[in-house]
Amino acid sequence: MVKTTLGEIPVEACYGPEHMRGDAPPLPGQFPYTRGIHPSMYRERLWTMRQFSGFATPEETNQRYRYLLSQGQSGLSVAFDLPTLMGCDPDDPAALGEVGKCGASIASLADMETLFDQIPLGEVSVSMTINSPAAVLWAMYLVAGEKQGVSWDSLNGTLQNDILKEYIAQKEYLYPPKPSVRLVTDVIEYAARHVPRYNPVSISGYHIREAGSTAVQELAFTLRDGIEYVEWTLERGLPADSFAPRLSFFFNAHNDFFEEIAKYRAARKIWAETMRGRFGAKDERSLKLRFHAQTAGCSLTWQQPYNNVVRTAIQALAAVLGGTQSLHTNSLDEAYALPSEEAVTIALRTQQIIAHESGVTSVADPLGGSYYVEALTAEMEERAVSYIRKIDEMGGMISAIERGFPQREIAEASYRYQRGIETGERVIVGVNQFEREEPESIPLLRIDREAEETQVRKVRRLREERDNERVRAALDAIRLAAESKVNTMPQILDAVRVYATVGEICSAFRDVFGGWTESSIL
Amino acid sequence: MVPRIRVLVAKAGLDGHDRGAKVIARALRDAGMEVIYTGLRQSPEMIVNAALQEDVQVIGLSILSGAHNAIVPRILELLREKEMDDVLVVVGGTIPDGDAAELKQMGVAAVFQPGAALGAIVDFIRGSVRQPL
Numbered sequence: 083m084v085k086t087t088l089g090e091i092p093v094e095a096c097y098g099p100e101h102m103r104g105d106a107p108p109l110p111g112q113f114p115y116t117r118g119i120h121p122s123m124y125r126e127r128l129w130t131m132r133q134f135s136g137f138a139t140p141e142e143t144n145q146r147y148r149y150l151l152s153q154g155q156s157g158l159s160v161a162f163d164l165p166t167l168m169g170c171d172p173d174d175p176a177a178l179g180e181v182g183k184c185g186a187s188i189a190s191l192a193d194m195e196t197l198f199d200q201i202p203l204g205e206v207s208v209s210m211t212i213n214s215p216a217a218v219l220w221a222m223y224l225v226a227g228e229k230q231g232v233s234w235d236s237l238n239g240t241l242q243n244d245i246l247k248e249y250i251a252q253k254e255y256l257y258p259p260k261p262s263v264r265l266v267t268d269v270i271e272y273a274a275r276h277v278p279r280y281n282p283v284s285i286s287g288y289h290i291r292e293a294g295s296t297a298v299q300e301l302a303f304t305l306r307d308g309i310e311y312v313e314w315t316l317e318r319g320l321p322a323d324s325f326a327p328r329l330s331f332f333f334n335a336h337n338d339f340f341e342e343i344a345k346y347r348a349a350r351k352i353w354a355e356t357m358r359g360r361f362g363a364k365d366e367r368s369l370k371l372r373f374h375a376q377t378a379g380c381s382l383t384w385q386q387p388y389n390n391v392v393r394t395a396i397q398a399l400a401a402v403l404g405g406t407q408s409l410h411t412n413s414l415d416e417a418y419a420l421p422s423e424e425a426v427t428i429a430l431r432t433q434q435i436i437a438h439e440s441g442v443t444s445v446a447d448p449l450g451g452s453y454y455v456e457a458l459t460a461e462m463e464e465r466a467v468s469y470i471r472k473i474d475e476m477g478g479m480i481s482a483i484e485r486g487f488p489q490r491e492i493a494e495a496s497y498r499y500q501r502g503i504e505t506g507e508r509v510i511v512g513v514n515q516f517e518r519e520e521p522e523s524i525p526l527l528r529i530d531r532e533a534e535e536t537q538v539r540k541v542r543r544l545r546e547e548r549d550n551e552r553v554r555a556a557l558d559a560i561r562l563a564a565e566s567k568v569n570t571m572p573q574i575l576d577a578v579r580v581y582a583t584v585g586e587i588c589s590a591f592r593d594v595f596g597g598w599t600e601s602s603i604l
Numbered sequence: 605m606v607p608r609i610r611v612l613v614a615k616a617g618l619d620g621h622d623r624g625a626k627v628i629a630r631a632l633r634d635a636g637m638e639v640i641y642t643g644l645r646q647s648p649e650m651i652v653n654a655a656l657q658e659d660v661q662v663i664g665l666s667i668l669s670g671a672h673n674a675i676v677p678r679i680l681e682l683l684r685e686k687e688m689d690d691v692l693v694v695v696g697g698t699i700p701d702g703d704a705a706e707l708k709q710m711g712v713a714a715v716f717q718p719g720a721a722l723g724a725i726v727d728f729i730r731g732s733v734r735q736p737l
Contacts, residue, residue: 164618164669176647179674180618253620253644294623380623384718417718418700419670493626500627504722513719526700529670602643604629 088338089297090498091461097453103460107351110405110446114354116347116459117447118405119370124443128156130408131433132209134376136161136186137420138533140196143186147201149423155430157239159209159410160197161185161420162219167254169215169588172537182533184420185211189541190583194222195229204232208239209284209374209408214256216243217269217571218587221578224277240281240330240374243269246307246479247286249600250488251293256588257595259480265570265591267314272571274315274325281330283311284374290488291334292380294496297345298462300334302469303479303488305352309470310479312361322361326368335397335404336378342397343449344458346373346404352463352470375401376410382417386512387524390414395432402436403449409433415524422527486601493604544581552580557590564594609733611662614642614651616679619669624696628664631722632729648678655683655691661733667697672707680711692732696720 086092094101107114111121120126133155136143147158162185165177171189172181181187188194198208203226212219220241227237245262248255255262266283273282287304295303308329315325333349335342353371357363377397382390391414398411411429413421421429437443449455476482483489502508509515556577563573577587613629615622622644633639640658642651655663667675676695683691695707696716704715714728 164671168618170618176618176645179671180669183670248620253622292623293621294627418698496623497627497630500631500722510719514721521701523701599643602641604626604633604639604641 087297087341087458088336089341090495091298091341091458091465093454093458097457099453101453101457103457106451106456107347110450113358113366113369114351115370116351117450119350119372121446123405123446124402124437125446128437128443129402129406130157130207131155131430131437132157132159132374132408132410133426133430134159134161134211134410135426136163137184137527138182138186138529139536140186140188140193142533144197144199144201146423147197150426150430151201151206153427153430154434157207157209157408158201160211162210162212163187166215166219166584167212169218169256169584171583171585172534172541174585179534181537182529187533187537188219188222188584189537190544190581191222191225191578192540192544192581194219194226198226198230202232203227203230204236209242210239211242213242213245213248213254214262215584215588216241217265217574218578218584220269221571221574225575225578234277235279237277238279240284241269242286242332243283244286244307246310246483247289247304249483250290250303250307251295251492252289253600255598256592258598259483261564261591261595263310263314263480266311267318268569268571270311270315270325271318271320271569273328274320278328281328284330284332285311286332288332288334288376290492291336291378293492294380294499295492296495297336297338297341298465299469299488299491299495301345301349301352301462302466302473304331304333305349305356305466306470306473306479308353309356309360312357313478316361322357322363323365323368326357326361326363327365331371331373333373333375334378335375335401337381337393337397339396339400340455340458341462342400343404344455344462346375346401346406347455347459348463348466349373350405351459352466372407374408374410375404375406377401377412379412379416382412382414383510383513384417386518386522387414387417388522389512390417391428391432394429395436398432399436399440399442402442403447405447415526418524419526420529422525424525489600541583544583548581553577553582553586556580556582557586560587560590561594564591608636608638609662609729610638610640610658610660611664611729612640612642612651612655612658612660613664613666614646614654615644615666616646616648616651616675617667617669617671618645619667619671620644621668622666624668625666628666628696628722628725631726632664635726635730637729648675648682651679652682652686652688656686656688660691662692662694662729665693665695667695667699670698672697672699673703676707676712677710692729694725694729696725
């Protein structure tokens with residue numbers, strides 16, 4: 083019987099020298115960095131333990147951040163609620179029932195200031211998961227830093243700001259693809275010129291995988307998205323080495339242990355070769371693919387939730403052995419809800435145990451030279467490069483998206499995966515085998531409706547108290563900038579400073595760019 | 605020939621995570637049902653109108669954002685207003701047990717939580733739809 087990886091790559095029963103293709107990859111820290119971007123990896127510095135977190139009001143999320151920092155977490159990662167992600171204010175009718183549910187509700191600079199109250203932005207790196215309205219939330223963050231007296235040169239962190247994977251997978255888009263990618267490029271350009279230590283984009287495969295792709299599809303579509311952003315930024319006249327060192331990536335850590343490790347290794351190799359060969363980058367920092375990893379949310383089961391701790395530990399170990407720069411470990415209760423404080427603490431402890439007890443951090447790329455891992459790395463590289471070529475032939479990622487190509491590939495893969503579970507070919511412990519009759523109940527975090535009422539009240543009061551003349555002028559300036567070809571960041575910053583809301587700024591852009599509805603692909 | 609069961613698969617609210625909705629839509633289609641998929645970000649009004657236009661016997665709602673307690677009751681209310689009480693409403697997604705019980709009390713026929721088997725969903729719909737005479 084043919085065995086395959088989770089991502090449908092056929093595998094042999096055993097690997098040997100006959101499976102090696104070409105020479106063994108050079109040492110970690112050497113081009114093309116297959117084995118890692120630093121010579122001694124985690125001996126130099128551990129990965130950043132960064133738990134994605136946010137819920138309800140900015141006040142409540144601020145409390146959670148201070149708790150996580152007190153427990154030894156080394157960076158923050160902001161989860162926004164769906165209205166914020168979709169550029170709606172809390173009192174927008176479309177936001178009904180959604181305020182504060184999947185993340186923190188941040189409607190204006192005032193909320194952003196509250197979110198980071200007493201958290202020194204010059205010292206703590208902050209990652210923000212936001213895409214369509216990324217430029218707006220980033221502007222709020224920059225101004226919040228300014229108000230704390232922190233200069234922009236010393237701000238560091240990461241903005242997700244990856245709109246292409248929204249069309250491909252997560253579907254949180256507001257405008258058509260081209261003006262959306264222009265906004266992404268505005269942020270990349272502005273960061274290169276004014277906020278040099280900040281990562282202006284986190285090119286994300288995570289959501290592509292969660293939508294049901296295979297590991298190879300995740301790898302290929304993510305890198306092709308990266309190529310698209312590089313091309314757009316080069317067109318602004320910025321040399322590759324002026325912005326490429328700040329491009330960062332975000333991958334999933336799923337169940338198939340070796341396939342995941344091979345995926346990260348192949349990603350580094352393809353990116354280094356692409357940046358040098360295709361774009362002529364010379365600075366070694368432009369060639370090194372740095373990434374954040376998160377364990378696979380879609381692998382968590384509702385049934386027997388404590389088993390999720392084990393799944394997460396295995397996935398996290400794969401990310402570490404694959405050389406991640408930062409890591410989020412999911413909590414055992416996340417198939418149900420946002421995590422409770424107790425569950426998130428176990429998830430953080432999982433990383434700390436890998437870092438301090440397992441011994442895996444002592445040696446860089448300890449699996450390098452393994453016949454299986456090297457063969458699988460080469461196989462994934464080949465398959466991903468062939469996808470990338472296919473998308474090139476379609477005219478790039480935007481036109482591939484417009485044709486529905488990546489969306490269709492993912493839908494097919496996710497249906498095959500689900501059929502595999504249905505037939506029992508694929509075993510999910512506690513779900514289709516080793517089931518238990520009596521349900522287990524675990525304590526869950528509940529977000530009450532009060533958060534919504536509070537946020538609605540606050541945004542309405544804000545609109546009464548601010549200088550609305552200045553807000554109107556700032557929004558007009560945004561419309562004008564959007565119509566022309568200039569970088570829109572200065573106008574966004576001006577609007578944020580006079581407390582224009584995320585909903586108002588996103589609507590101003592929509593007036594110029596129009597909206598977007600995908601043609602549904604089943 | 606027995607007429608095919610007609611199902612509207614709908615994504616309500618702001619959530620764009622459509623993996624589940626798409627997989628279910630295909631599974632129901634493979635099981636011989638007529639499936640209409642609404643696409644993303646449908647308001648309760650849009651969903652009920654689509655159900656009326658398409659003359660479906662079943663509405664399958666997919667919600668993963670936690671907004672089910674606000675969205676589902678509104679859909680049930682609209683169905684009652686339009687005298688479409690005979691339409692079977694099933695909900696799938698991350699719905700905690702307590703909320704699932706409440707939704708059923710309000711009139712939802714079934715709530716399928718994560719890990720529910722496709723076969724079980726197909727069987728439930730087949731067993732519950734009142735076939736026209």
